[in-house]
Amino acid sequence: MKNPAFPSYAQACGWNAMLPSRSPRAPAEGHLDAPYVVVGAGFTGMAAARKLCQLNPQAEILLLEASTVGEGSSGRNSGFLTREEYPSSNAAQSVAQNNILNGFNRGAFDELQQLIEDHQIDCDFHSSGRIRAAATPEGANNLRKIQHALESTGHACQTLDATEFKKRIGTDYYKFGIYTDTGHLVQPAALIRGLLAALPPQVQVHENSPVIDLSQHGKRWLLKTPSAQITADHVIMATNASVKFFGYLKEKLVTIHTYAGISEPLKPNEMAHLGAMASWGVLPAHRLGTTVRRVGADRILVRSLYAYEQSLSESVVHEALHRRFHNRYPELSHVRLEHVWGGVTGLTLNGSPYAGRLAQGLYASAGCNGSGIVKGTALGTYLAELAHHNKTNPQIQMAYGTPNSILPDPFRALGFKVISAWESRKAGLES
Template sequence: MTKLTFPKYSNLCGWNAMLPPREPHAALDGSLTVDYAIVGAGYTGFAVARRLQELDPQARIAVLEATTVGEGASARNSGFTGAHVLPRNASIEMAQKAQVQTTFFREAYDWLMSIVRDNGIECDIQQAGSIRGAATEQGEASLRKVLEVAQANGIAHSVLSRDDIHRRIGSPYYRFGIHMQDTVLLQPAALIRGLADALPSSVALHENTPVTAIRRKDGGWIFETSGGVVKCKQLALATNGFIPKFGYLKSRMATIYTYAAVTEEIPDGRLGEIGESEAWGLLPSHRLGTTLRRIGRNRVMVRSLYAHEAEIDEGRAKAMLRDRFERRWPNLKDIGFEYLWGGTTAFTMNGAPWWGQLEEGLYASGGCNGSGIAKGTMLGRHLAELMLGKGNDHQAMAQSMGSASWIAPEPLRTIGFHFVSAIERRKAGLEI
């Protein structure tokens, strides 16, 4: 059996560090037999577990997580979510496809929000919308196509000039923008921690329990963890970019690291320098661009950079994120970063996820790229239904999302990643 790897980060998650400390669920200690096991306690894994429990309340269900909830990628993200699908490189031809996808996103997003409401999960949800911002002429041209899709699909939005954006975020860096009213901004570590606490009591969650090997046995699945052996009838891999470490989907997805930093508190007398909007978030017009968010009353978050399969040296990541921050707010050069962290996401060549059955009794969902809060929830929920043979719209959902296309094996993959990144970085220019 091959030994598996799982994400190990060199920095703690800043969102988690901003919350009070939390006691993790006990690691597995001994052997365990369940009906359904899920590897990975992120949005996808929790959606699988909760939906399985809803549809089969008597089932024994276990979720195994290598690290702790609040330190995985589901906590390390930028906290933008919503029910509308609006592709970054939009074309009017894609509007119809996006509309079909939105019906599935809407169902999952409403389900997620009902779990949040019913369980009183406090994750600082702000109905602030999001700005799609363009700093360059090419960026503006691409956003104008996005605008056509927003108009065609009736997505609530308004167009922003340089002055409008300047007023909102305190920086004159962006020349054109679209404000998408329905995007929600939230505290991702608080959400994923809340979802862990809200799991039904029949779902056992074991943190600090890396799964190190899986194999098929006696018509079910058996797997090794750091704390003991688990036997189950059906197994779901909800490990996103780490599914290939189990030997599956190696030619479909790769692990990408991306980085975020949050400033120290900006003094009250200078809050005008980060704009007059109390809450704002900005997404780039280019896929390699920089995401920005005002955090709480007085901090700014910057998310940027991509690395293939391994983390970037911390000093280098910090220098590059400072460059992004200082180009936008040169007046805030004296404000340091208090938190800096990397997070993984799964990259797929065509941007589509991989979702479905790998072998008898073995299922997987991954490749959410940068929108896993809603998409991971949607795919996880449908995966549970597929496992139970319930529901009848999986194929329509899967067809609307597409399926991850082939990626070249190593060493061509790494060479290709560096080559394409260099070209795209040049194209993105000041959007980075």
């Protein structure tokens, strides 16, 4: 039976499977004691561990990962990241909030870029621009609002019609789109592995070490894994939605499963069907829509589907991802998805992540949803600062907002099902 303290997956992460195999670090064993323990070696946990090293050059830092690095959602995602978000409208408040947000996002993005350069992390990190694409009139209306907000705040964007889509990315499935030149792509499993290798030696990393119990004893914390008991002054829970298992943020977070597939390599004559752009990434006009990107020269990735708190069956996922791929590229309907996998992420009702202190000496960040590479890096850094200085930064809340509370179950499950059925219908061909 699956242990709800941490995610486990039926299918291996496709990005990780495309890399050479690696030997995981040894699990935590016996009695350990450290001033700082970070739980979860994703983008948030890595950023927290790095920052703690800068702030406490002498302190030992333990980083515990339930699975192996690259097999968590930080390796399972689609690899879209951006240095700058755009305001959702030209209202003064939206623009001001977006400026604060971009201050943190730029810091996190630049740190990742610097680490990639300094440590020569081979992760296909590159600028690709960003395409938002609509297949339906409703989707096109959504994008026109974004286009208006961009133009009225002085940001350059190009609009795309079906002919232009066909030329650039090889499909005329989409009828309207906007292209902006900020946007990068990365091989996420290669990046997270590289970030692990780049951690200073003062961070002791233990893989296959799920924390299954967490309790407070006076001013200290006791963490239990299957083979270790660890005491700590400060614990940073960088586990995303798994923090709910320990009794925290239950009323703010839901666990969402979403799925991705990467095609087998295309033959040279098939690659011509992916359009003239050497690299591109397409985000949907509707939030329950499908993400598509080129992977290297000869593969394509499709990410789609959302399920609430439990995984979908393998056959449903395979069929749906193949259908979405072949609907967009009927000329490639003989091409199979070689790797198909799912991942979990934490979702809040209003899309704002949580980052803060849960109790004395206990901190968490969760709910970065579909932009955790950059946001997780920013919020992990913040949690390390919070743990070290014991001082909150109100700018973080101004930038990212605060998550609303969600109704308890069974109303929450029912509400999610009704909303997602309604939104899925609205998403229609954007799926």
